[in-house]
Amino acid sequence: MKYPTFQVDAFTNRPLGGNPCAVIFDADSLETAQMQAIAREMNLSETSFVIEPDPATSDVRARYFTPYSEIPMAGHPTIATIYALAEAGRIPIEGPSTNITLQLEAGLFPIEIAEDSRGRRTIWMTQLPPKFMATLPAKEVMPSFGLDLNDILAGERGPAPIQVVSTGTPQLMIPVKDIETLKRIKVDRERYLDLRTREDFFSVHLFCLGGITDAGATFARHFADSFEDPFTGSATGGMGAYLWHHELIDSPNFVAEQGHGMQRPGAANVEVLGPRDAIEGVRVGGEAVTILRGELEL
Numbered sequence: 001m002k003y004p005t006f007q008v009d010a011f012t013n014r015p016l017g018g019n020p021c022a023v024i025f026d027a028d029s030l031e032t033a034q035m036q037a038i039a040r041e042m043n044l045s046e047t048s049f050v051i052e053p054d055p056a057t058s059d060v061r062a063r064y065f066t067p068y069s070e071i072p073m074a075g076h077p078t079i080a081t082i083y084a085l086a087e088a089g090r091i092p093i094e095g096p097s098t099n100i101t102l103q104l105e106a107g108l109f110p111i112e113i114a115e116d117s118r119g120r121r122t123i124w125m126t127q128l129p130p131k132f133m134a135t136l137p138a139k140e141v142m143p144s145f146g147l148d149l150n151d152i153l154a155g156e157r158g159p160a161p162i163q164v165v166s167t168g169t170p171q172l173m174i175p176v177k178d179i180e181t182l183k184r185i186k187v188d189r190e191r192y193l194d195l196r197t198r199e200d201f202f203s204v205h206l207f208c209l210g211g212i213t214d215a216g217a218t219f220a221r222h223f224a225d226s227f228e229d230p231f232t233g234s235a236t237g238g239m240g241a242y243l244w245h246h247e248l249i250d251s252p253n254f255v256a257e258q259g260h261g262m263q264r265p266g267a268a269n270v271e272v273l274g275p276r277d278a279i280e281g282v283r284v285g286g287e288a289v290t291i292l293r294g295e296l297e298l
Contacts, residue, residue, distance in 0.1 A: 073168030075233010146186035231266035
């Protein structure tokens with residue numbers, strides 16, 4: 001069997017930036033165990049498998065896998081998958097704004113493909129209304145990253161909470177005071193895995209206010225079980241909801257930056273929808289670049 005395959009760098013407009021994702025088309029014949037094995041083979045933070053959607057509810061359907069497990073929703077595979085399908089002519093582009101529905105394991109997600117006058121495309125996904133879940137004691141969390149209580153971002157009401165937030169995937173939000181703090185992170189793997197075992201979250205997003213370039217309003221580093229992710233769209237959405245809800249930003253629209261320390265700089269546009277106490281969803285948009293086209297042969 002041969003499966004058309006793209007590799008796409010998401011949340012960047014230049015090759016070898018942002019976050020890479022393998023996108024496997026026509027994957028309906030693959031069993032779950034085969035998808036997981038392919039994701040291990042690709043050894044990227046996520047691999048996307050495009051399968052037939054339910055035409056009554058969606059236009060595109062996909063499943064996302066890390067090298068270790070399936071994930072119900074993720075941002076950079078969404079940007080990569082929709083971009084690859086558009087590049088391959090599998091999504092008809094209808095002028096400057098094309099709107100479709102994407103079916104993931106976590107649910108249905110509105111997608112906009114915005115095309116400017118030069119033909120450059122930005123893929124926007126609207127993530128689910130946020131769930132603000134457990135808050136965790138800082139003294140139990142910060143040592144897992146080589147940090148202490150003095151490194152937490154302080155707002156007008158005191159230290160910002162460390163909280164699990166989900167806009168489709170539950171992730172632990174850890175606000176820190178500045179970029180220098182992010183640079184000092186040293187993951188204590190044993191402590192981190194113990195924390196993951198005890199608490200209900202998929203991965204960890206550490207971030208600060210202020211970008212690494214003049215365009216950015218935030219900068220972040222993201223950690224899953226065994227790797228640092230160059231750019232994390234789902235956590236960027238959760239971070240946007242967290243910052244808006246906790247009154248840590250003045251505007252619900254901003255640019256988030258990530259990946260520069262890994263030599264894979266990336267950026268996303270973020271739009272938090274609705275008032276602080278009743279957020280309706282989060283739009284996260286990014287560009288992408290195709291760097292490989294070929295076939296997976298099994």
